[in-house]
Every structure is written in structure tokens, then in C-alpha cells.
Amino acid sequence: MSLYLEAQNHDSTFSLYKRKTVCNIVYDDKGSSLDSIVAYLLADDINLTTGVQPNVRIYNGEKALDTCILIGNLNSEFIQFFLNDTLENDFIRQRESYFKGVRASNYIIAGTDTRGTAYGVFSLSEEIGINPWCWWTDVLVQKQDSITIIQPDYYSKEPSITYRGIFLNDEDWGLQPWAAKTFEKETGDIGPKTYAKIFELLLRLKANTIWPAMHPSTKAFFHYSDNPKMAEQYHILIGSSHAEPMLRNNVDEWDSSLGRFDYKTNKETVFNYWEQRVKQAQNIEGIYTMGMRGIHDSGMEGVKTIKEGAEVLNSVISDQRMLLSKYHTDTIANIPQAFTVYKEVLKLYDYGIELPEDITIVWTDDNYGYIRRLSDLEEQQRAGGAGVYYHISYWGRPHDYLWLSTTPPYLIAEEMLKAYQMNARKMWILNVGDIKPAAYDIQLFMDMAYNPKSFFEDGYTKEHQSNFFKKIFGEKIGDEITKIKDTYYHLAYERKPEYMGWSQTEPTTQVNATAYNPYNFGDEVQHRLAAYNQLASRSDNLFKIIPNNLKDAYFQMVHYSVKGAMFMNQKQLYRDLAEKYNKAGRLEAYHYKNKSIASYDSIVALTNQFNTEISNGKWNGIMSMSPRNLPVFQKPTIDLIEASDFDIGGYQIEGNHNEGTIMPTFYKGFNDSYYIDVFLKNEGQLTWSLKHVPRYLKVSKKSGVLNSNRKDYSERIWLEIDWSITNKSILKKDSFILRLGDRKIPISIKKSEYSDVDCKECFFEKNGFAVAYASSFKDATIANGLAWNVLDGLGYSGKVVQAGSFNKSPLDSISIEQNHPKLSYTFYTETIDTSKIIIAALPTHPLTKHHKVRIGVQWDNTPVQIVNFETYGRSNEWKENVLRNLAIREVPVAIKAKGKHQLNIYMIDEGVALDFIYLKTSNTDTPYSLLEETNFFNK
Incomplete structure (x- = not known):
């Protein structure tokens, strides 16, 4: 198979591989260590796709090279000699960008800086068929008979987010034992060999930052001297988690002999502990976590009040910056620093600490994918900017999710695009746990961090996932995988x-x-x-x-x-x-x-x-x-009680936990089907049958025999109405007989009809529920420059309606009916009683410190009621919201007449994302899963 890498308006051609001959790779002897690393990795990549290993060598000053790939810095003498071009200053000033082009039969890959060069090299690897996950997920490569590059000069964009990377966390159950026992036995831990493969992956994903693993199972990153050396060689920035100031790993490095990790009572020891690391890391490219928490993921020690904590934190940050100034030659404003407002730190920040303007505020999600807060308009002006620390894996309350990667791509996209719009563009860090099996979610996050703009297009998130799998498995299989993953x-x-x-x-x-x-x-x-x-x-x-x-x-x-x-x-x-x-x-x-x-x-x-x-x-x-x-x-332990009932069998009608005699109501036009279970209670045989079944009642089976010897323990009988053969007595109650052995049980049938009601937009009450999905609104208005936006892929319904856009103040809660964007729904009821509206939304948090999570709810012409989905701290309500991935509010409403009723929902706070609405008119249980809409227009 021959591969041609083409672009429109091509002006140059380069033969990378032809007739079993592959080009040489030459890198600059004055370049960085990463130039050499990526040159050899590129050679390995070419070998994977061609079967021939290119020769890699250092540039030795020769004036003529032919059919070589030249790798180096855009401003180096080596590249400039062969490029012989004057490039635009705007491009040269870009961070982590690269140029690709053909000059005098050579293919040049040149970066505006070292990482830019690496990204350029790995972009070529992708173009010849090497997936970034080739090693980490064993994506095998299709062999090529020839590879020809035909393209014009290419200038990459600058990455949208400055610092983009991952946090290796909760590694105790996968990454660490695998490294220790399988991949890096010589270290017996996550060491330089493992980190080299992780750093390579990051560069292939156009990322640049690592928060190293830091659990008790793993030695601190700096414990192995080759770890920071490896990061230096790969030009990966070293950071540390929200709980690990100044590139320290408190869990492994703070010894009990040092006393309490308390800046009030043990200041000198803590200060010296930080100073040792800052001195050690002064020549390392790093991002310093500022501030202080407890030894691990806990609150600051030695303080009893928020005021006291804020005062200590001010002293801590001042002393930390003094250390940075002492050991770094760069000005303090140019040294990357991050202040992560995680858990209780948010309260200290809100109290009013003296946070220098050049420190980046890193906002966090609630550990379950919903960002707790973002910068308001004033905070967005800070010189240090803002970032986001986001989880797709977590250890903690109310429950871990460390096993399978299940965070929906649509949620990641919605939350991170919201962050981007709110100018959180300095740092995006993803808690990936053990990396596996989270490959696609990591790819998505890093692609968004590099360039989020395409994701604002309708349908692009789904397209991105589809393209990811199609590149690996081909068009047809990749399309089916996307459907499987969406359902998953x-x-x-x-x-x-x-x-x-x-x-x-x-x-x-x-x-x-x-x-x-x-x-x-x-x-x-x-x-x-x-x-x-x-x-x-x-x-x-x-x-x-x-x-x-x-x-x-x-x-x-x-x-x-x-x-x-x-x-x-x-x-x-x-x-x-x-x-x-x-x-x-x-x-x-x-x-x-x-x-x-x-x-x-x-x-x-x-x-x-x-x-x-x-x-x-x-x-x-x-x-x-x-x-x-x-x-x-754990393996389930299930203790069952022996039967005390001497009956051979029993039955259960849908909607009844015990034996009952009334079927749920059948509604014309809705194709309702309900079931009756017949079952054995004891060993033996039971004959059952349905007798005197009305002609219009379709049943899946009219008789049968249950036999425990054959393991026929139960039978489910489905019933529905053939409305085409019912007569004018449609609403008349009917019945049939269920026979269980010698027992005769009369079962009542109830029927109802809405089909003659002239209400195409209505949601009809059925068996105590009327159900509308938020995206099925009758009307949506725009006001104050704000509109309701439909987002695909989210919520129980698979499509939510979000209040937007962003970067505005919340609307008032007074003149709601006149000045607020509105969603309208029409319900049709058969009940006259006090009922309740149940509104379900994504469990999001207030957009900024000025926002809440409010909507206005109006039933018919009654006054608007303010509903707030906001939760506080780690309350029981928040825990329930996390576990069911839903926020719910109930609003009592009076239904004074049968027929049409209007529900209006008014926007107050941006970011609220509505999922579905129930009008509940009975005291029956509410389902956990989502009911189907009770309308005709989506049937």
C-alpha cells in the first residue's frame, strides 16, 4: 500500500520511503536533548510502517544534504541554512509551534522552541499512520509500500492552553504494580523507564505537563534522580498536585521525625523542607504549587478558623515566593506558579487572602466532572490567568470511580468549553488515575486543550470520537465502535x-x-x-x-x-x-x-x-x-430464606409489588404494553391460563406450564390493546380471568383516550405521570442577549437545554416574566388535585461567586417560583446528586381543572442545564431511570 500525504495547492514533494529505501534523519548537534530523542523515535515510527529503519545522525556542518528529514529549532543556524527563508515575526513568537516544508529535496521540521519541534515530528508520525496510543494500547500499524509527502509549507497554530497535562493518581491498583512487577522490575516502582513512556505519550498528544504519581505505594518523583533528569530530557514541565506545595511529595517525603506539618508551630522545619526542593529544582522547568494543605488530601494543620487559615496562607505564599526569587534567576512573575482552590481552600480564597496577581488560579471540578466555579470578570483580568484541574478518575467520597473510564466525552466538552469561554486558559490538568483504560477521554481532553475551537461546532464532539476510532480500526468498524461507546x-x-x-x-x-x-x-x-x-x-x-x-x-x-x-x-x-x-x-x-x-x-x-x-x-x-x-x-453474599408459603405459585401485575387485580391504564395512541408475571413459589408444576380475554386485548401468551424440574420458574405475559378493533365502549372497564392451577383471579382492564384532544404540543398525564424532556420545549425566547442552547449527548435524555451564553452577570429575580429568556411546555391532565412538578438538571455548580443555579418556574398564571439547584460542600444532597448524576427540585402545583396547562421556565443563572420534567399526579414511586415522553409529536 502506498501513502500520499497531500494538501491542496501543493508546491513541493518529498519521498520518505520508496523502493525499500528510506530517508535519513538529521538533527542539530547544537539542539536540545529532545531533538535527539524525537529523531530516534521518528526513525522507529518509520520502521513500524515501512519495515526499514532510517539512519539517524547529528548534523556535522555539511553544506549539502539530499532527501533527509531535518529536525531542529527554527532559529538555529542548521535550520536557517537549509530553510533560507524569512518567516513572519508573529509565527516566530508563537509558543510550541512548528513549521513543516520541503526545501532542496529535504523535509524540514522546525519548532519555535524545543517542544514545538517535537510536536512537529510527532505530527509527521501521525500522518504516516502512527497513532499516539500506538504503544500504550498496542495499536498496530499498517505497512506501506511507499510514502510520499506532497504539501505546501505548513505553520502550526499556537496551543490554546499554556500548560496541558495529566496527574497520575491513585496508581496503587494499576500503574504502580504494573511498573514494579512487569515493566520496570529493575526499579520496582514507577521510575524513569516508565516516565519516559509517559512523557513520550504526552508529547505525542501535544501536552507538556506532568503531576507525578504521589500515593504511598510510590516513591516520590525526586526520590529517583533519573526521574527529573528524564523530564528535563523530554522537556516536560514538572508540577505537583493541589496538596503538594513546592514540588514536594508530602506522603513520601515528610518524615514524622520532622514534627507536625504545621506552619504555625513548626515553621522553620517546613520552610527548610521546601527550600531543599526549590534549590534542587532551580534548573528544572517546573510549575510550583503555592499555598499549603495537610500532609495528604486534607485541610491545613494547626488552624481553627477561616480567618486564622487565611493569615497563615498569606505568610506561606509570601515565604514561598521569597524562596523562588532566591533560587531562580528569572523574575518572580515569570516563574510558573499555581494556586489550586481545591475543597476547603476555596473558603480561604473567598475569605480574602492576599494572592499575588501573577499566580495562576486553578479552579477544580467537584471530583466528579462538574467544575465548582470559574473566574468572574474581575478575576479574569489577573496577570496569572486561570486554569482547571479536572477528574476522570477519583478516590474518595461519596464513592470512588477508579476502575472503568466512564466520564462522557460530551460532559468533558461542555465543562471545558465553558471554562475556555470564561478565560481559564493558562493550565488544564486531567486526573487520569492509571491512564488505562481512559485512552479516548485523555485524547479528547488534550485535543481540546491544544485547540478547543472546533468543539464549539454542533456535533463535533461526536465526530471527534468517531474519527479517533476510525483512524485505528477503519471506517466501518470505527463507526460501530462509536455507537457502542456512546451507549456505554x-x-x-x-x-x-x-x-x-x-x-x-x-x-x-x-x-x-x-x-x-x-x-x-x-x-x-x-x-x-x-x-x-x-x-x-x-x-x-x-x-x-x-x-x-x-x-x-x-x-x-x-x-x-x-x-x-x-x-x-x-x-x-x-x-x-x-x-x-x-x-x-x-x-x-x-x-x-x-x-x-x-x-x-x-x-x-x-x-x-x-x-x-x-x-x-x-x-x-x-x-x-x-x-x-x-x-x-466483592463476591456477592446473598442469604435467602426458605419459602414458608405452601402455594405452588403466584402472580404479580406491573405496578403492584404484591398480588393485585388491576392493570395499569392503557392509553389510546401510546402503544402501551404492560405485564403480568406468573411464577412458582415451591418446587413442582403449575398450569396457568388467561380466560375470557376481550377480543381487542393482545397477549403474548394465553397459557403455559411452569415446571421446576425444567427450571421454568416464571413466565412474563405482555398485554396491549389493539385499538383498531375497539368499539364505542372503549372507556368501559373490562376484565379477564387469570387461572393459576385451581385459583381464578379476575383482572380489571382500564382504558383512556386523548387522541381526540386538539393539542399537538401537549404532554399527557398517564398513570400518574406526564413526561417532557427539556429539549422538547414548545417555545424558547431570547432576552438580554441570552438564549437557551440545546446540547447533545448529555443527561438521562441525551439532550439538555443550557442557560447561556457566559461571561454575563446573573439576571435579577424580580422582573422575570418580562425580561428573562423562557422555555414553554404544555401539559394535559386528567387529574384535579395538588400535584408536583419534578425538574431534573445536570448537577452543575454556580458559574462564578456571583451566580447560583437558579431558574424561575411558573405553572399556568401563578406567580413565578424561584428554584435553586445549588448544593453546599459535601452535603448528603450533593452526594446523592453525584451518585445518580442528577439534580432534582420539586415544585408543588395546583391542578384546578382537567385539560391544558402551561409550564414556563425562566432563565436566571447561566450554566443551568435542564434534562427532563415530570408532572407527578399520584403517590406512586418515582422511577430511577427515565420514563418515555408522554406526547404524540415524537412518536
Whole structure:
């Protein structure tokens, strides 16, 4: 296969590989260490795609070179001699940018600085088919018969975010044991060999910053002298987490013999501890975390009040800056410094500490993907700018999510684009945990940090994900992977696999029953199980047809996560069914107990496959199925009670937890179907049948036999109405007989009709609920330069309506009806009573310190009620919002007449993102999962 790298209006051609001959690579002898590193890495990349290893050498001053790739700094004598061009000053002044072009039969890659050169080299690697994740996910490369570059001069853009990188965190369960026991046995830890591969990945992703691993399982980054040397060679900036000031690792480096980590009572020791590191790192390119917290992820020691904490923090920052000035030749304003307002530090910042203008404020998410706050207009003027520290992996309350990467790309895009619009453009750091299996989310984050502008286009986030997988697996398979991943993210958005135990941590609680209802709403448990089974089946089918040389990559990036999520859901939901059915006396409880345990065993086998079978054991130890050994990961313990009921069988009608005699109401035009379960309570045989079934009632089966010897423990009978053959007595109550052995149970049928109502935009009340998705508004108005924006891919409904744009003050809460953008919905009710509106939104936080998370809600012509979704600290409400990925508010409303009613929702605070709306008119349970809309126009 021949590869031609083309662009329009080409003016030059370069033959990289032809007739088994490959070009040489020449780099500047006066260049940086990274020039040499990327030159040899490029040679390896070319070898992967051609089978021929290029010769790499240092430039020795010769005046004529032919058919070589020349690598160096744009301003070097070496590059300038062959380039012989005058480039625009605007480009030359750009950070981390690169030029690519053909001159005198040579291909020149030249950066405005060292990292710019590296980015240029790796951009060529990508163009010839080397994926940035080639090593980390074993993406094998397609061989080429020839490679010809045809392109005009290329000038890259400057990266949009200054410092872009990752935080290696919670590495105890994957990265550290893998490095220690498999990849870097000579160190027995995450050492220079491992960091070299991480730094290479960062450069391939056009990133530049590392916050090193810092848990107790890992020695401090500076413990191994070759670690900082490796960072220096790769020109990666070293930073440290929000809890690790001055490039220190307190967990490993603060010895108890040093006393308390307390700047009030042990100032001299703490100061000397910092001074040692600043002196050691004075020639290292770093970003200094300023301020002080506790030893690890805890509040500052030795202070009792916010006022006292702020005073100590002012003293700390002043002394830290004195150290930087003492050991660095650059001016203090030019030394990168970050102040991360994480957890309790936000309160200290708000109290009013004296934070120098040149220090970058790094805002944080709430550890679960929702940014806690961003800069207001005044803060945006700070010389140090602002940044964001964001999580796609987390250890802590209310529950960890360290196992599978499930943060939806659409949420990452929504939050980080919001940050970009609010001028948080100095530093973006992503907490990636163990790196695997988060490849795509990391790629997305770094691509956005490099150039977010394309992501503002409608549909681009989805296109980006699709392109990522198509480049690796080809057009057809890549398209199917994108669909699989979209469904995977959507299911996990409703409840992450790690949260399926309905347990919490810090303090750790035991596994509880889930909130999915197996007795109502079409059986939420079976709906979720079926969705995961279908998803995993698609992944299984795709795995079978994927070429053998790409199966390992697919397993790491897609298949393990999909199957692992399915098995975890099965384990917990089958456990639910075992316990709930056991209480109902259903014999099949024992069947589901066995299925729950089998699902656990499947996770064990799947994880063993990851660690020992794929890629010939290359990743042994990288994947743990039970990070921190939390209860949700453990083998299920299910204690069942022997049946005390002497009946051979029983039944259950949808909507009834016990035996009942009334079906839910069928509504004409909605194609409703409801079920009756018949089941065994004891060993034996049960004959069942439906008698006197009305002609218009369609049933999936009218009779059957349950037999425990055949393991036929239950049968689900689906019922729906064929409205085409009903007569004028449509609203008349009807019934039929359910026979269970000798028992005869009359079952009532209720019917209702809205089809003659002239209301195309209405959401109709059905069995106690009227359901509207926020994006299905009848009307949306614009006011005060603000509008409601529909965002795809988010929320339970898959499409939310967000209050925007940004960088404005919140609207007032007085003249709401006249001056605020409005969303309108029409509901049609059959109930006259006091009911409630349930409004669900993304669990976002106030945009700035001036904002809240408010909307105005108006039912018919009643006064507007102010609703605020804001949560505080780590309250129980915030924890629940995190675990269910939803914020909910209820508004009581009076329904004074049957028929049409108007719901208006008014904008007050930017950033509020509405998901769905329920009008609830009964005292029945509210489902955990999302109900279908009760309208006709989307049918």
C-alpha cells in the first residue's frame, strides 16, 4: 500500500520511503536533548510502517544534504541554512509551534522552541499512520509500500492552553504494580523507564505537563534522580498536585521525625523542607504549587478558623515566593506558579487572602466532572490567568470511580468549553488515575486543550470520537465502535458501574439494594439488564470480526470496559432480583443468586484476560477489578430464606409489588404494553391460563406450564390493546380471568383516550405521570442577549437545554416574566388535585461567586417560583446528586381543572442545564431511570 500525504495547492514533494529505501534523519548537534530523542523515535515510527529503519545522525556542518528529514529549532543556524527563508515575526513568537516544508529535496521540521519541534515530528508520525496510543494500547500499524509527502509549507497554530497535562493518581491498583512487577522490575516502582513512556505519550498528544504519581505505594518523583533528569530530557514541565506545595511529595517525603506539618508551630522545619526542593529544582522547568494543605488530601494543620487559615496562607505564599526569587534567576512573575482552590481552600480564597496577581488560579471540578466555579470578570483580568484541574478518575467520597473510564466525552466538552469561554486558559490538568483504560477521554481532553475551537461546532464532539476510532480500526468498524461507546457512556451516566452497589465510602458502607424497580415502569431492572446485554453482544460480535492484529487494542480501549460494566450491573441487579423475589416467595430467587455469583466470576476471568493474555502479558498488573477492595467489587453474599408459603405459585401485575387485580391504564395512541408475571413459589408444576380475554386485548401468551424440574420458574405475559378493533365502549372497564392451577383471579382492564384532544404540543398525564424532556420545549425566547442552547449527548435524555451564553452577570429575580429568556411546555391532565412538578438538571455548580443555579418556574398564571439547584460542600444532597448524576427540585402545583396547562421556565443563572420534567399526579414511586415522553409529536 502506498501513502500520499497531500494538501491542496501543493508546491513541493518529498519521498520518505520508496523502493525499500528510506530517508535519513538529521538533527542539530547544537539542539536540545529532545531533538535527539524525537529523531530516534521518528526513525522507529518509520520502521513500524515501512519495515526499514532510517539512519539517524547529528548534523556535522555539511553544506549539502539530499532527501533527509531535518529536525531542529527554527532559529538555529542548521535550520536557517537549509530553510533560507524569512518567516513572519508573529509565527516566530508563537509558543510550541512548528513549521513543516520541503526545501532542496529535504523535509524540514522546525519548532519555535524545543517542544514545538517535537510536536512537529510527532505530527509527521501521525500522518504516516502512527497513532499516539500506538504503544500504550498496542495499536498496530499498517505497512506501506511507499510514502510520499506532497504539501505546501505548513505553520502550526499556537496551543490554546499554556500548560496541558495529566496527574497520575491513585496508581496503587494499576500503574504502580504494573511498573514494579512487569515493566520496570529493575526499579520496582514507577521510575524513569516508565516516565519516559509517559512523557513520550504526552508529547505525542501535544501536552507538556506532568503531576507525578504521589500515593504511598510510590516513591516520590525526586526520590529517583533519573526521574527529573528524564523530564528535563523530554522537556516536560514538572508540577505537583493541589496538596503538594513546592514540588514536594508530602506522603513520601515528610518524615514524622520532622514534627507536625504545621506552619504555625513548626515553621522553620517546613520552610527548610521546601527550600531543599526549590534549590534542587532551580534548573528544572517546573510549575510550583503555592499555598499549603495537610500532609495528604486534607485541610491545613494547626488552624481553627477561616480567618486564622487565611493569615497563615498569606505568610506561606509570601515565604514561598521569597524562596523562588532566591533560587531562580528569572523574575518572580515569570516563574510558573499555581494556586489550586481545591475543597476547603476555596473558603480561604473567598475569605480574602492576599494572592499575588501573577499566580495562576486553578479552579477544580467537584471530583466528579462538574467544575465548582470559574473566574468572574474581575478575576479574569489577573496577570496569572486561570486554569482547571479536572477528574476522570477519583478516590474518595461519596464513592470512588477508579476502575472503568466512564466520564462522557460530551460532559468533558461542555465543562471545558465553558471554562475556555470564561478565560481559564493558562493550565488544564486531567486526573487520569492509571491512564488505562481512559485512552479516548485523555485524547479528547488534550485535543481540546491544544485547540478547543472546533468543539464549539454542533456535533463535533461526536465526530471527534468517531474519527479517533476510525483512524485505528477503519471506517466501518470505527463507526460501530462509536455507537457502542456512546451507549456505554450513556448507561454509565445514569449510574456508574462502581456505584451499582448503592454503597458509599469515607465512611465505607455495605452494598444495598439498587433503586431500580423490578415491579413497575416496564421493569426497570430488566430494561437495564437488556440494554447492557445488547451492548455487550454488539461488542462481542465486533470483537469476532476485528483483525487479529487489532484485537488487543480493541480489548483495551472498548471491550473490557463494556463487558466489565455489563457484568457489574448483572452482579448487582441479579442480586437485587434474588433478594426481592425471595421476599415475594418466588422460587427463581435461587436462580438469580447463582447468576449474580457467575457475573462476579466473569469479571475475574475478564480481568485475568487483560492482565495475562492480551499483548502477550505486556500489561500484567495494570488492571484491578477491585480498587481499594470496596464492597461493590466483592463476591456477592446473598442469604435467602426458605419459602414458608405452601402455594405452588403466584402472580404479580406491573405496578403492584404484591398480588393485585388491576392493570395499569392503557392509553389510546401510546402503544402501551404492560405485564403480568406468573411464577412458582415451591418446587413442582403449575398450569396457568388467561380466560375470557376481550377480543381487542393482545397477549403474548394465553397459557403455559411452569415446571421446576425444567427450571421454568416464571413466565412474563405482555398485554396491549389493539385499538383498531375497539368499539364505542372503549372507556368501559373490562376484565379477564387469570387461572393459576385451581385459583381464578379476575383482572380489571382500564382504558383512556386523548387522541381526540386538539393539542399537538401537549404532554399527557398517564398513570400518574406526564413526561417532557427539556429539549422538547414548545417555545424558547431570547432576552438580554441570552438564549437557551440545546446540547447533545448529555443527561438521562441525551439532550439538555443550557442557560447561556457566559461571561454575563446573573439576571435579577424580580422582573422575570418580562425580561428573562423562557422555555414553554404544555401539559394535559386528567387529574384535579395538588400535584408536583419534578425538574431534573445536570448537577452543575454556580458559574462564578456571583451566580447560583437558579431558574424561575411558573405553572399556568401563578406567580413565578424561584428554584435553586445549588448544593453546599459535601452535603448528603450533593452526594446523592453525584451518585445518580442528577439534580432534582420539586415544585408543588395546583391542578384546578382537567385539560391544558402551561409550564414556563425562566432563565436566571447561566450554566443551568435542564434534562427532563415530570408532572407527578399520584403517590406512586418515582422511577430511577427515565420514563418515555408522554406526547404524540415524537412518536
